[in-house]
Amino acid sequence: MEISGIDVMRQSVPLVKPFKTALRTVSRAESVLVRMTLNDGRTGWGEAPPTVVITGESMESIEAAVAYTFAPLLIGRSVLAYEQLLQSVHQSMAGASSAKAAVDMAVYDLVSQCAQMPLYQFLGGYRDKLETDFTVSVNTPEEMGDDAAAYARNGFTVLKIKVGKDSIERDIERIREVRRRVGKDIKIRVDANQGWQPKEAVRSIRRMEDMGLDIELVEQPVKAHDIDGLKTVTDAVETPVMADESVFSPLQAFDIIRRRAADMLNIKLMKSGGIYYAQLINQMAEQFGMECMVGSMIESRVAVTAAAHFAASKKNITRVDLDAPLMLLYDTVDGGVEYDGPNMLLPRAAGLGIRNVVPRETEAAL
Known part of the structure; x- marks a missing residue:
């Protein structure tokens, strides 16, 4: 071997x-x-x-x-x-x-x-299927409303709304328009990608709460290094706050868990260095009653299949953001996780279940 x-x-x-x-x-x-x-x-x-x-x-x-x-x-x-x-x-x-x-x-x-x-199954075998959200890129409120409505028509019941690119007022317009277009039955997650300052994050989240926009969670509202600011936001609002870019290593996860600087963690294999440390982050979070989500960068079904296997294996991973392969114009992967709208079905074959990958550009073997 x-x-x-x-x-x-x-x-x-x-x-x-x-x-x-x-x-x-x-x-x-x-x-x-x-x-x-x-x-x-x-x-x-x-x-x-x-x-x-x-x-x-x-x-x-x-x-x-x-x-x-x-x-x-x-x-x-x-x-x-x-x-x-x-x-x-x-x-x-x-x-x-x-x-x-x-x-x-x-x-x-x-x-x-x-x-x-x-x-x-090798990692724990908790479930064999997942449901992913779909991400709405930051654009004008009208375009984001159109995109969100289209994803909802395609069966997605959870949407992640990207904000934080310009002003808070514009972001609230975006979220309000998405909520208007998709109705009350769709879950909305907001991801600022470090785009807000702590005080304006508190102000904007409270406004969204007062407006009844029914946000499930807000992801990484402040700069990745600003753990004090992250805790300020978490303590000041009712909406759950999720740490993403603030969490790479198990040590960083432990610091956030210890300080209760966030309510949830977003684990990405590209941040943790793979499944080996991702499991440790999830185990620590579970011991302290903190749920985790598994997300991805812009990846093909190779990396997303690995993330899906990890997510499906653990009880404490309650949400997934693994829609990246659905954004690609074509697929290079034979085998791996399969999509049926928002539903992700894990392969039964041993390992990742990937038979082959045929990239358009190749490099020589080592």
């Missing part, structure tokens, strides 16, 4: 519509794919998108981390000693959380294949 090779490939897929947040605008889903092979021929897959504004990683830095730091540590070693492997990866360099996640996914894919179990 030794790792005999690691291939690194690039893929770039256009989005159906540009994805806009307070932090960036994306028109293509670019990522680095990792294909890990055992000496018995079995293959495991991983993926890492270059989300520079959040993780600080580029395509080139991800490729370099995998090729020149992680691969020499892994090739020739047994994948069954995955605790050793992943400890080595995490200790080998600081940062590079997405590159670590791609390798982590491939390792877990292969380990669960060796166990002849789908990954979600």
Whole structure:
């Protein structure tokens, strides 16, 4: 069960519509794919998108981390000693959380294949299906209302509304228009992507509460480093507040849990460095009665399949934001998680259940 090779490939897929947040605008889903092979021929897959504004990683830095730091540590070693492997990866360099996640996914894919179990069962097997929300990019209130109404017609019962790009007044107009267009039965989550200051976040959330906009939660209202500001908002409003960009490592999660700086955590494999540490974050949160959501960057079904397996395996993960593959113009993945509107069905095959990936751009094997 030794790792005999690691291939690194690039893929770039256009989005159906540009994805806009307070932090960036994306028109293509670019990522680095990792294909890990055992000496018995079995293959495991991983993926890492270059989300520079959040993780600080580029395509080139991800490729370099995998090729020149992680691969020499892994090739020739047994994948069954995955605790050793992943400890080595995490200790080998600081940062590079997405590159670590791609390798982590491939390792877990292969380990669960060796166990002849789908990954979600290997990790705990709590459920075999999920329901994702759909994200409404930040645009004019009218365009966001149109998009939200279209997603609701397509069966999505939970929408995530991106705000924080300009003024609070404009953001409230956006949310009010979305609520008007979709009615009262659709759940609305608001994601400011660090776009507000603490006092204006408190003021805007209280206004939304007074207006009866019925917001399920507000995600990352303030800057990622401003944990004091995050706690100020959490303590001052009735609407639950979720930490996202503030939580990469288990240590950061512990700090937020200890201080009750947020009501919930958004775990993303690209922030945690993969499933290995994502499990620890979720376990800590569960012990202190704090629910978690699993989200993603702009990723294909490779990385989202890994995130879905993790999310489905745990009781404390009560929400998922895994709509990114639905935003892509075409699909490069054979196998993996399947979508039926908002419903995500986990594959029954061992591992991630991914048979092959055919990217449009490729790089040489390591």
